[in-house]
Amino acid sequence: MDFSLKVINVEMPMLYPFTTSFGTESNRNALILELKAGGISAYSECVTSVRPDYGYEDNDTALHIIRKVLIEMISDLPTPQEFTERARKVKGDNMAKGAVEMLLWDYHSKLKGKPLHEVLGESKGYADVGLSIGMDRIEATLDRISKAVDSGYQRIKVKIEKGKEIEILSKIRDMFPDIVLTADANSCYSINDIDILKKIDRYDLKYIEQPLSYDDLIYHARLAKEISTPICLDESITSPEKTKKAFEIGACSVVNIKPGRIGGLTDSIAVARIAREHGGHVWVGGMLETGIGRSFNVAMASSKLVDYPGDTAPNSRYFKKDIVKNPFKMEMGRIKPNSGAGIGVEIDHEQLLHYTKSISTLN
Ligand code: OSB
Numbered sequence: 485m486d487f488s489l490k491v492i493n494v495e496m497p498m499l500y501p502f503t504t505s506f507g508t509e510s511n512r513n514a515l516i517l518e519l520k521a522g523g524i525s526a527y528s529e530c531v532t533s534v535r536p537d538y539g540y541e542d543n544d545t546a547l548h549i550i551r552k553v554l555i556e557m558i559s560d561l562p563t564p565q566e567f568t569e570r571a572r573k574v575k576g577d578n579m580a581k582g583a584v585e586m587l588l589w590d591y592h593s594k595l596k597g598k599p600l601h602e603v604l605g606e607s608k609g610y611a612d613v614g615l616s617i618g619m620d621r622i623e624a625t626l627d628r629i630s631k632a633v634d635s636g637y638q639r640i641k642v643k644i645e646k647g648k649e650i651e652i653l654s655k656i657r658d659m660f661p662d663i664v665l666t667a668d669a670n671s672c673y674s675i676n677d678i679d680i681l682k683k684i685d686r687y688d689l690k691y692i693e694q695p696l697s698y699d700d701l702i703y704h705a706r707l708a709k710e711i712s713t714p715i716c717l718d719e720s721i722t723s724p725e726k727t728k729k730a731f732e733i734g735a736c737s738v739v740n741i742k743p744g745r746i747g748g749l750t751d752s753i754a755v756a757r758i759a760r761e762h763g764g765h766v767w768v769g770g771m772l773e774t775g776i777g778r779s780f781n782v783a784m785a786s787s788k789l790v791d792y793p794g795d796t797a798p799n800s801r802y803f804k805k806d807i808v809k810n811p812f813k814m815e816m817g818r819i820k821p822n823s824g825a826g827i828g829v830e831i832d833h834e835q836l837l838h839y840t841k842s843i844s845t846l847n
């Protein structure tokens with residue numbers, strides 16, 4: 485099959501620096517994949533960033549794996565499902581795989597002339613939306629929560645860090661006793677911190693996200709028996725098999741699906757199905773994606789399998805000017821997936837060029 489594949493490295497300034505327990509991001513430094521074949525231009529985004537802080541992959545390792553092993557698996561432009569099977573022989577590197585897998589979803593949906601959420605199947609036609617707020621001074625956090633609640637976000641997630649959690653959660657609950665609230669620890673606790681984690685039970689969180697190590701299940705299962713706050717796993721959920729194990733041992737009752745972390749949408753749908761079959765809850769998270777990556781998350785988040793509001797806020801929450809001309813808009817706490825073919829984004833080529841740092845031609 486005749487096609488060209490490029491990886492465009494963009495750096496986009498964020499409206500607010502985003503601070504988590506692992507660090508601060510002030511720019512979204514993303515890899516955008518662009519495939520041109522038979523008159524179709526398809527796009528995707530790798531969710532890695534400059535440093536391997538959230539997981540072990542970063543932009544350099546992802547580009548290396550795409551170039552060295554994944555590109556030869558797509559010479560016939562396979563379906564995303566076929567690619568997912570082929571790519572299983574690569575152990576790990578889910579973010580690199582996810583970028584390629586989603587590129588194939590966009591390509592094949594465009595080939596069919598249908599929007600991605602329709603091709604994925606079982607779309608509700610909208611996604612329920614919450615907001616993830618990075619760490620900041622307490623006053624600033626309270627102010628942002630207040631504005632977010634007024635704009636209709638269906639749940640508020642705050643980032644927490646060991647030693648500062650009680651202060652922030654108690655101040656939030658004093659001011660907002662009734663909001664749907666969650667906290668994301670991004671792995672900052674250990675199993676020796678059970679006493680602190682028990683104190684968090686007071687704040688009526690819908691769930692606590694990834695309190696323990698980024699790949700752990702066993703200690704999360706132990707923690708789940710000790711605290712009443714439900715546990716949601718993010719980093720630890722990397723495959724359908726791991727999801728089964730997590731539910732079988734009781735490590736979580738909620739799953740944050742990030743298609744980029746799970747190696748693409750094919751396995752993300754499988755993860756969602758397994759979680760729901762086990763009586764769990766599912767929502768779609770994000771990695772501060774540009775309008776391109778965001779459109780895959782919103783399509784997934786519109787699935788009937790997804791029953792909790794996720795982190796797919798409108799583009800304007802993250803960037804002053806995005807690289808798409810049709811950003812998502814939220815109404816009544818919901819966002820509709822795009823109706824154009826594939827991911828349905830209109831690329832703003834001028835902005836894309838403006839943010840471009842380098843381009844690698846891969847074939
Ligand atoms: O853990 O969910 C996370 C952002 C970067 C890395 C990890 C996470 C996040 C977020 C923000 O929480 C999600 C978003 O709004 O895109």
Ligand code: MG
Nearest residue numbers: 668693694718
């Ligand atoms: Mg998280």
